Amino acid sequence: MRRIAGIVLAVLLIGGVVAAVVAGRHGEDKGTATKTVRGVIGSEKADFFADPDVVNALAAKGYTVTAETSGSWAMEGLDLKGYDFAFPSSQAPADALSGKYHVRQPLPRPFYSPLVVVAHRSAAEVLTANGLATLDAPHRGTLKMAAYLDAARHDRTWQQLKGASRYGELTGTLFIVTTDPDTSNSGALYLAAASYVAAGGRVASSDADVDRTAPLMRKLVSVQGAQQSSSDAPFRGFLSGAGNPLVLVYESQVAALLQQHQDAADLTVFYPDTTADSDHTVVPLTRTGRDLGELLSTDPTLRRLAVRHGFRPQGDSTEFTAATTSGTDYLNQKLTGVRQAPVPTSAVLHEMARRARG
């Protein structure tokens, strides 16, 4: 079974190597010969690597990065011969890749971003009034995962929540829209967090564990109907005023938006009390790849630019905090009260996703 999922992913992957973001045109050097570095990256980092300031910062250190995008889960099926690094969006696929290519630990993890749920004010108010969430600032709150899963288990509708009738759009089953967990990182991490909570704080490590939470995971996915393959799409729908009231996105998507538009008016960011992080992890395949991974982790300019794209650089949190001070109404800078769910191994998570898709 798992093998089938693997094959599907492999096929996706062959198609999945993508859009070469040829960086380096702007970045001609100051006499230093630049090294070209080839990598495969998760699509949410494409804007970062295409940013002319990032290209220049890399060039100043002697690198020209050529990046192609691929789903993080699809990288496992890819033949990475000739590449210097892979840069998936979470640790599970990175670990699987490092095993496959015998990569020395530790892996550079330059930045990360927790999963959050965005809502408009109407939905935020109703969730709060019904004990499913708390509001901690004008545009920021905490989603109580256990209460949410309980609502899902009982097919709770918005109509059954008090206060919802004031808002025409709040009808139908209460659910969070996510991406397809079978092909997309954020959808898979959502299942990781939800199954961890549903199992009473235990991370799934066997088929039996997957079995126990499978009916609920199946429900979380099937109510959504068709799912998108990248978290950009539901977030765009949300911004255009369409789509489901609750959408799972990366904090980085919101943080990047806030730095461009101070006025994100009707947007509330809920941090699930138990969530999963997207750990952007470099899997070095060559010496140059490792050097680049270290550079992304340590170079102050590149760290600052990662923050511009909404990511949280590893280690010191001051850059993120400083850059988002005007966004504190929306962002939980210190992730206070947010618990980090451990993510199952790649194989277990694949199986969980497959069962949930049905």
Added chain:
Amino acid sequence: MRRPLAVALAVLALLTACTSHKQHPDQDDVPAPGTLRVLASSELGDMTPVLEQVRQDTGITVRPTYIGTLDAVDLLAEGRADGRYDALWLSSNDYLRLRPEAAKKVVSETPVMSSPVAIGVRPAAMARLHWKPDQVTWAQIGQAVQDGRLTYGMTDPARSNSGFAALISVASALSGAQSALTDADVAKATPRLKQFFKGQKLTSGSSGWLATAYARRGDVDALLNYESVLKGITGLTVIRPRDGVVTADYPLASLAATDAATREDVRRLAGALRKPAAQRLITERTHRRPVVAGVALAPGLDTSRRRELPFPGSRSVADGLLDAYENELRRPSRTVYVLDTSSSMEGDRLARLKKALTDLTGDFRDREEVTLMPFGSDVKNVTRHVVSPSDPQAGLAGIRRDTAALRADGNTAIYTSLEKAYDHLGAGGDTFTSIVLMTDGENTSGARADEFDAFYGRLPRDRQDIPVFPILFGDSSRGELTHIADLTGGRLFDARQGSLDGAFEEIRGYQ
């Protein structure tokens, strides 16, 4: 199962020939630097001014080939888009994702803009129904239809994105489904849906012809289509029903079969379309909704939110709903095929006609009535077949048998034969009634054009609503056939640029 799709490529060739944004089919195969060959939903024809601006800014030219969603998905799944197209731009990729063979051909998707399915209602009907636009629900619309107080037109869900999205909206809302539709929801809603589709008085293979037919008829109260399309038709009150909508998000997608440089061009195009200036132009020119923060909606677009009705998550539900629509829910169609079998059809032409008609028997729907009326110097014979749900094969076998028996001889009596087709059809009844005219030459005997015009002018109003869809073939006269299409409110199809199979197939969307 007789799925109402198929023959995607032929339709594609035809679509290119028939849409107003014409492309010569041969050009599609030729890659050119700086030009992206894009397989696109037909309503994106309204993006021309935006794409022109983008071309000036980026140097990228978009060369669209218009196609229905389901046909596009078939094309991708079968690998026939590989190497022929550089990008895909449909109103939605929800259906595509239900087909893994097609989904794996897509590499990345960038939603560009959005538009919900809505209903556009004539002022007279609004007044009669005492509706407040922001209060109307699908349930109310369904009730008005059931009471005989509202009629409407929509496009064929098997051929047009807008029709498919409208079908999903109505099925979701009228089934009372609280989350994504299931087979059980569809089954439960079937009686209400049957009632609802009794009110559908116009069907069409494209949004463009639907609007034209609506304006001509004058007795149809409303149209179901995307908000963006309805806002472009003057005089309609556009209602987004309160109980939910299905929204198209127009993802621009790059394809796995293309090279890295092409995918980079697609990425640049997507980036250019998401710039605030382009988003402003989009909402102002096309009445669609921007997907970037900080760009305001064009005046006239309502900001209040609606529940999003989920698109089905499985192919069995999506295809099952389409199948139910075609074979059970919609009003059946009733068609006379007026077929030129004059002596000039002898040989290859007759063979092509027979093949096209025989192929078409795989596409007729349950309850459909098909009359074959071959003519030469006069109508030669009239045979009527019904595809009965209890034994569909019997009717289809009859059509194939009569097709095989066609013989070429005699002159070409186009107008006399058309008059007999109108006589045969009589009053329309509760069906979509139309005439297909296939001829390979000019009128050479029987009634003249002016006599047919007079005949048509004397028909009662309800029979004048029966359109003739002429097919240009062989040496037939474009002028003559265009006149017939214009007079009767039909549409001309060109089998000289595409194929006869393709023409018959495309007309299915209008029957």
